[in-house]
Amino acid sequence: MEVLRNNFEAFLPTIEDAIAEADFIAIDTEFTGLGIEKSFQIDYLDTVQERYAKCKMSAEAFQTTQYGLCTFSWDAAKHKYIAKPFNCYVFPATGNRVLGLDRHFTCQASSLSFLRDSKFDFNKWISQGIPYVNRDEEAKARRKIGVLESEDDVPITGAKRVYVDEVMETIHLWLQNAPDRTLDVPTPSRFHRRLIHQEVRKKYKSALRTVGKDDKIVISKQTDEERTAMASDRTKQLTDELNDLIGFRKVFELLSKSKKPIVGHNMMLDLLQTISSFHKRLPDDVREFKSTLANVFPIVYDTKHIAHTNPTVSPLLTKSVLGDVFTRISCPPFRYPAIGIDSGFSGYDSGEQNYHEAGYDAYITGVVFAKMAALATNTVEGQRIALQSPALMECVNKLHLMRSDVPHFDLVAEEDLPTRDNVFHVFGFEKGTSYGDVQKEFIGLGQVGLAGFESTRCFIIVRDESKIPDVISTYGEIVVDVEDHAERHQKTFSYQLETYADYMAKKLTRQENGLSSSLSDLRRTTAAKRKLVDCESEDTATATATPNFSPGSSSASLPDDPSVSDSVKRQKKSSVSHRKKHRTASKLLHEAAKRHLSTSANSSSSCTIV
């Protein structure tokens, strides 16, 4: 079902009902770009905070163009799931200038071409997209409605000054002498009218009212009642407009209030786009983001994460691109559950593919989820999927991370980071040194991966575990006397090498000491900005965050289902105990930092800080 600006209000109850009766809801977003510039580029060795920061930058720069959601509810009579897909064009709200709503956003040329190739209708997007205003923007607009004096006055000079002064004198005389309630002032242009509006408002406030006509302004005296009505009329008119412009955020809030499981495919950016577009400014700290998201969507499933990690499903797949997975799950052993599209929703069950239309992608994501979930939980024909089964609880609230050695992005706990004992920082080489040069240099280590390549540094990832212990002794020291070290490696080009832990320790130390003074100004500014945003009160819609696994009603019904709460608890506990077994990332880094600080005083080798 295509939802546009002109049918949005009519469809909203249908969307509300569909969400209320759903077992789970799949989502997908299309946006104006992904980011190819350096600052956006993900790196295999990104820390979770770094990766989040890059995704945040992308979500804030680019704009959602289409939001797809597809609800799936179990039909007990027909023993199948009924899907209701909604494909919504969304375009950032503009409106009366006073409201200050007019997003600036970034487009990436190739992304627009890609969307157009996928039949995205940009004309429809701009003229028929459902508007939206996030909470930060709404708060700012409401403040502006309160002030109502934000429009800049135009300075008046020369001939215009003479003209305006004459008009003001005429008004003065009319007020003193004439009994008429209105005065017509001829105006040569719209600009002249604007000046008269401005000067009369400034001088007489609401005692006079100015209404522009084709080539004149009609000025009228106001009674006390009219003055009060006029002020509240204007406020009411702007408030009504703002309420309309909130638009698609209402759907986001319905989704959030429902606390139903939200399903996406490779959905990190979808979630960040959702928060940034419809909720509020993304926090800088990844932990703060997780806490925000846990309030908004307490149950999240990423089908790409399931495809990669579920022991039943993963071996059956060779690719994890959405289209490929959808093709694969359409064949045995993927059989159940049966899924039909509600008869009121045309289109997607014809077999025709509409990849990259958000509604279609949401629909097939939901189908992929259901089929994988059924197989993973041994769900048989005619049976509803038990979403709280341990096999699924293993995957809940974990997002797939593209090109990363971090197993997943964990929405409710700190990630178990790889120790990266097999990663070494190679630095201080000359500009112009190539991938090939570095690979040749380390050929003795067997298969070596490269990451974070910059002009004078990179990381090497040693795949052969048996080689790891010798890396530092072979490559980390400068060969002083070649004769004495005949067996030792001679460097093919000049560089230094250190363990990943040492690199991170130095980086942390630098962050904590070195730059703090020169950056303090910048920090103060950033902190001040953040304060402005933080002071908005929490939305009541998302203040409570009890997850809702049970279909058909609001979260109020949740406490009746002990199995759910139990499994949620189990999941949390397992996550906690799992964490205990591993050193967490921050611990690891702090240990390394300590080690570095305690040894650096005695160390005779001078390490260049890069």
Add this chain to the structure above:
Amino acid sequence: MEVLRNNFEAFLPTIEDAIAEADFIAIDTEFTGLGIEKSFQIDYLDTVQERYAKCKMSAEAFQTTQYGLCTFSWDAAKHKYIAKPFNCYVFPATGNRVLGLDRHFTCQASSLSFLRDSKFDFNKWISQGIPYVNRDEEAKARRKIGVLESEDDVPITGAKRVYVDEVMETIHLWLQNAPDRTLDVPTPSRFHRRLIHQEVRKKYKSALRTVGKDDKIVISKQTDEERTAMASDRTKQLTDELNDLIGFRKVFELLSKSKKPIVGHNMMLDLLQTISSFHKRLPDDVREFKSTLANVFPIVYDTKHIAHTNPTVSPLLTKSVLGDVFTRISCPPFRYPAIGIDSGFSGYDSGEQNYHEAGYDAYITGVVFAKMAALATNTVEGQRIALQSPALMECVNKLHLMRSDVPHFDLVAEEDLPTRDNVFHVFGFEKGTSYGDVQKEFIGLGQVGLAGFESTRCFIIVRDESKIPDVISTYGEIVVDVEDHAERHQKTFSYQLETYADYMAKKLTRQENGLSSSLSDLRRTTAAKRKLVDCESEDTATATATPNFSPGSSSASLPDDPSVSDSVKRQKKSSVSHRKKHRTASKLLHEAAKRHLSTSANSSSSCTIV
């Protein structure tokens, strides 16, 4: 004539001929935004450098969507001008990833809505827009073609590592033992094929060639000739693609080479967009920009500037918006010259209005220019306009400046800035102080304009000259003893006040001393970046810049026309002598700075630097 990607090459000779025979060429651009954020906002008291910096920021953030040009050539037989309007959709080039062409650009929501309301077809823009690549982008892409190693390698781990190692071993055995020229390697996915491409290229360079098929890779041994051909094939293919993608820049270069008069309406942003999109990065310094533009377009007429300043035309106009001016010049006393649209160019002479279609706006801008120029130069029926008449030379190379007390933006000389003796800096007041508060405070000064309003400061512009001498004595001092100063003004709120000259002097001093150390790092980075751009060689197309007032041929014919050179010289001379009569802006500020420095040591009043 609508020009799109698929008919561009076919129409290019028509455009070339039209430019070659033209007396003048009108241009207009449409773009993705104007900028409402603080950093873009123009202010009445902007210095020329500040205004340029804001326009530059806008031109760099937003993107040209449509370029209109309309050539006007005198038909001596028919005694009228023949117009040839071209409406060109332009979209930034993308292409092979190796070329690194993929602009990120900003859109402003309200601007897209505005364009859509004006019937701009965004679908056509994206899928049919003529590509373009400026010189900086081209140089970067050519470097990349030279290197051809810019694609990042994918790290290979786990099962994929095992798979790739097995394939590499198979290839090794095949090379050692098998006489066959080709080897088929089955591949489970596109990603597996990518890995094989990568590893084979890395290990065997061009000794082997890899070609991906549906579910396999075909690896073939290469002869020496094939290897050479393969390398140059790839280079040639990319070079050809890049040459195609230069696209609309070819039109810009034809315009520039012609040295013909370029006409626009309120064209500051059009010119900056033109340079930034099709030529090269805009310089930071406004003087450097003027020098760049003088090379590119040596003769420029802004019809809005003419409308505001020409003594014959200006009194006849009440508005200077393009549409209004066009309506006005369609009636007497605007009569000549006769203008017809070439029979091969349909559309714009039907009387139907297509405002904000770039081709149409370019056409009516040219008509407006011709009619105003004819009246200003007393051109009679059937006569060609003498573009080198003194009345027009007064207006050449001067751009209208919106909302500014600087009379115009001068493309060939430093502007004569107003002294701003009637401007005062009010600062140090409390946040929350409103426009109204400030206006009330200074009500004794008569009509007062406000500019540059920020939370704790603003400027007041005193219109009544007789009040200026008393401003400092009345408002600039703190009233210590109210009894003794019964006649003196008592402030309604706390603030300080200084002359504009003092404000600018302090600002200059701060820029020269205060921030230099803490910003040195930033400057180094910026300088390094700029160096990269500056090292591109000057384009030969724009190396010479002899203006071309004579229609029908290249600039080679120019020196034959002494009247032109003379009038150009006259114009320059007049501009120089005019400058001598006035203190220039920088002189003014330096004088003020000196004054401030010499007095501040003796001054007992402490001035807060804001």
